[in-house]
């Protein structure tokens with residue numbers, strides 16, 4: 001995939017696993033589909049409402065006998081027979097999740113409740129893709145899983161970060177009360193091919209702007225930091241977590257930390273335009289990944305400077321802008 005050699009057999013040692021991926025038409029979800037489909041014992045079902053995802057991301061699998069794609073909104077109940085559920089469905093880019101905050105929190109709360117109900121009915125193991133945003137604007141750095149976070153409960157990001165916090169609570173309550181097998185990944189900023197070109201997240205914005213020869217929009221102050229994980233590393237971490245013995249929550253992310261100004265320089269040395277930021281933007285973010293390392297034997301392999309060119313190549317193809325000789 002995209003110049004990066006992938007590991008593993010697609011996960012799932014057990015014979016003939018039927019695996020549901022909610023949000024599987026999105027960025028991370030579609031790469032997870034590719035990975036799980038490589039194991040011939042896996043049957044993969046994707047449900048997605050196409051809010052931020054696209055059938056195009058799954059075009060190589062449509063019509064495959066072990067693959068099924070269902071248009072469905074996870075805020076509605078779902079009745080299927082599956083062995084594992086990767087529950088990703090939720091808009092992830094701040095511009096999209098703030099666009100309809102009520103729908104975002106419904107997706108996090110009702111969507112997770114519905115998927116837990118499904119897991120309970122059929123005895124499936126369920127993995128939630130939670131987020132580093134549960135740490136809010138963190139007062140501890142780097143962030144370990146034991147940190148409870150610094151989150152504004154009534155801010156414009158709350159539909160997402162508080163939504164994911166409730167989703168984590170629901171996962172643990174179902175686990176304690178009903179014995180459901182749960183896994184929680186706290187994902188840190190992830191990038192790679194297939195991100196929506198107009199997704200609004202910083203890496204996709206900068207790469208699209210550089211290709212279009214537009215100034216890179218660095219939101220003030222520009223010294224805020226993020227840690228960026230390449231998507232193949234992320235998918236590998238998610239599969240290890242699902243197939244391992246630990247509930248989590250476990251941070252999955254790349255600890256390499258960059259300011260937004262440094263990121264702009266990594267993408268390309270072009271003109272930078274500083275623009276206003278939005279409220280409650282976390283000032284710093286970096287995962288402590290000791291737990292993922294010890295419990296899952298996982299660590300990221302792709303450095304930012306190596307991953308960005310794969311994404312640039314994908315964006316150039318989709319924007320039909322070849323690289324200048």
Ligand SMILES: NC(=O)c1ccc[n+]([C@@H]2O[C@H](COP(=O)([O-])OP(=O)(O)OC[C@H]3O[C@@H](n4cnc5c(N)ncnc54)[C@H](O)[C@@H]3O)[C@@H](O)[C@H]2O)c1
Pocket residue numbers: 022023024025026027028029047048049050051052053054072073074075087088089090091092093107111129130131132186187188189190191
């Ligand atoms: N990419 C990151 O940096 C990052 C970081 C932390 C957490 N996550 C989490 O990982 C998951 C996937 O993120 P992504 O980056 O691939 O985002 P994405 O927006 O590309 O994918 C989300 C998918 O969920 C679908 N979806 C949204 N609401 C739905 C609903 N109500 N019913 C059914 N489908 C719905 C969308 O159409 C899309 O296909 C999300 O849960 C996100 O919160 C991502």
Ligand SMILES: O=c1ccn([C@@H]2O[C@H](COP(=O)(O)OP(=O)(O)O[C@H]3OC[C@@H](O)[C@H](O)[C@H]3O)[C@@H](O)[C@H]2O)c(=O)[nH]1
Pocket residue numbers: 092093094131132133160187188189190200201202203205206217218219220224226260277278281282
């Ligand atoms: O064009 C841009 C876009 C964003 N930014 C800055 O880049 C930083 C990262 O912003 P993004 O929108 O990419 O993502 P955020 O880190 O704020 O949120 C993300 O966190 C983890 C996941 O849960 C989600 O994918 C998303 O909520 C912010 O400080 C933002 O101010 C820019 O400087 N310029």
